[in-house]
Amino acid sequence: MSDATGATETGKTESKGKGGEGKEGNAAYGRKPFKRSRSHFADRITADGRDGWPVEAGRYRLVVSRACPWASRALVSRRLLGLENSLSLAVTDPIQDDRSWRFTLDPGGRDPVLGIRYLSEAYDARETDYPGGVSVPAIVDEPSGKLVTNDYQQLTLDLATEWTALHRPGAPDLYPEPLRDEIDEVMEGIYRDVNNGVYRAGFASEQGEYERAYRDVFRRLALVSERLVDRRYLVGETITEADIRLFTTLVRFDAVYHGHFKCNRHKVAEDPVLHAYVKDLYQTPGFGDTVDFDHIKRHYYMVHTGVNPTRIVPLGPDLSGWLTPHHREELGGRPFGDGTPPGPVPAGEEVPAAGRP
Incomplete structure (x- = not known):
C-alpha cells in the first residue's frame, strides 16, 4: 500500500530501486517482518487549495488497481459520489513487473491520458530518484504529470468532504459530521485488526507473529458481526466511510485471505451476519460494480511469490452466492x-465478465 520503509501488498520492501517493487520484493513476502509504512506523498486536494492542489473538475487522474483493497475504497467512493466526470480513472494491470504498477491493459501499454507506461513515472516526475515504493491509489495532476498524493487513508475522506461542489445531485454524505467521532473509532479498530491484520497474518515471518495477527483478525470480525446483528450499517442509518473500508476487505476474504493469507478459522460465508452484510453492500450500486474477482485473485496469487511460489491461481471459491438474497433490508x-x-457505470469502466460472479 504505502511507501518506503516496509513490505506492503504492492510488493515494496526496504530494498530500493526503480519503482521499489520488483520481483525480489514480492519474493520477500513471508520472509521478513511485515510493516506498513506511511504514505510518503500526503498532499491534499482541497476546496481552498491550501496545499497547492485545488479541487478542479478534469484536472486530476485517479490511478487504481482493482486488485488492491485500499485502491478499491477510492473506486467505491468515486462511484457513490458521482465524481466520474470530474476525476478520470486509470486502471493498472493486476500483475506487476520489476517496475511495479503498469498500464498494460491500455492500447500500446500506455495510459491514454498521462502517456506513461508505469505509475512510477508520475512518482519520478514529482520527486527525482524517489527511493520508496509505488502504491495505489494515487492521484496524478494531469497537466504536469506529477503525483499529487498516495495517502490512502485521507484520500477518500477528502473526496467525501472537500470535493462536495462536484458531487452528483443526490450523493450520500459518507462522512457525516455528527457521526465522525464514532466513524473514526470504528474504522480505527477495523483498520488495525482487519484491513491491516490480514496482511500481518499473511506476510508473517514467524509463527508467533502470525498467531497474534490471526487472533486479532477473528476477534475483531466477531465484534463487528455482533455490532451488525441488529443494524444494517456500521454507524448510523446510512452507508458511511466505515462500511466502505470494511467492505473492501470482506469482499476479498474468502477468495484470497482465507487461504492465501492463512486466515482460515472460518470464511465470511460461514458467518451469517457478515455474509449477509457484505452481500447487501455488494448488491448496492457503487460497490459490487467496482469489484473484479479475476484481478483480485491473479494479483495476490501471482505477485506474492514469497507466499505462493508456484503462482498457481485457485479456481474457487464459487462466486454465485454474491447475488443471492441477503434480507438485510x-x-x-x-x-x-x-x-x-449512483447511475450506470460509465462506458469503458465496466468490470469485465471474467471478474464478475
Whole structure:
C-alpha cells in the first residue's frame, strides 16, 4: 500500500530501486517482518487549495488497481459520489513487473491520458530518484504529470468532504459530521485488526507473529458481526466511510485471505451476519460494480511469490452466492440517506465478465 520503509501488498520492501517493487520484493513476502509504512506523498486536494492542489473538475487522474483493497475504497467512493466526470480513472494491470504498477491493459501499454507506461513515472516526475515504493491509489495532476498524493487513508475522506461542489445531485454524505467521532473509532479498530491484520497474518515471518495477527483478525470480525446483528450499517442509518473500508476487505476474504493469507478459522460465508452484510453492500450500486474477482485473485496469487511460489491461481471459491438474497433490508436503514443511488457505470469502466460472479 504505502511507501518506503516496509513490505506492503504492492510488493515494496526496504530494498530500493526503480519503482521499489520488483520481483525480489514480492519474493520477500513471508520472509521478513511485515510493516506498513506511511504514505510518503500526503498532499491534499482541497476546496481552498491550501496545499497547492485545488479541487478542479478534469484536472486530476485517479490511478487504481482493482486488485488492491485500499485502491478499491477510492473506486467505491468515486462511484457513490458521482465524481466520474470530474476525476478520470486509470486502471493498472493486476500483475506487476520489476517496475511495479503498469498500464498494460491500455492500447500500446500506455495510459491514454498521462502517456506513461508505469505509475512510477508520475512518482519520478514529482520527486527525482524517489527511493520508496509505488502504491495505489494515487492521484496524478494531469497537466504536469506529477503525483499529487498516495495517502490512502485521507484520500477518500477528502473526496467525501472537500470535493462536495462536484458531487452528483443526490450523493450520500459518507462522512457525516455528527457521526465522525464514532466513524473514526470504528474504522480505527477495523483498520488495525482487519484491513491491516490480514496482511500481518499473511506476510508473517514467524509463527508467533502470525498467531497474534490471526487472533486479532477473528476477534475483531466477531465484534463487528455482533455490532451488525441488529443494524444494517456500521454507524448510523446510512452507508458511511466505515462500511466502505470494511467492505473492501470482506469482499476479498474468502477468495484470497482465507487461504492465501492463512486466515482460515472460518470464511465470511460461514458467518451469517457478515455474509449477509457484505452481500447487501455488494448488491448496492457503487460497490459490487467496482469489484473484479479475476484481478483480485491473479494479483495476490501471482505477485506474492514469497507466499505462493508456484503462482498457481485457485479456481474457487464459487462466486454465485454474491447475488443471492441477503434480507438485510429488513433491518431498515437507508443506503443513501436522503439521496439516490449512483447511475450506470460509465462506458469503458465496466468490470469485465471474467471478474464478475
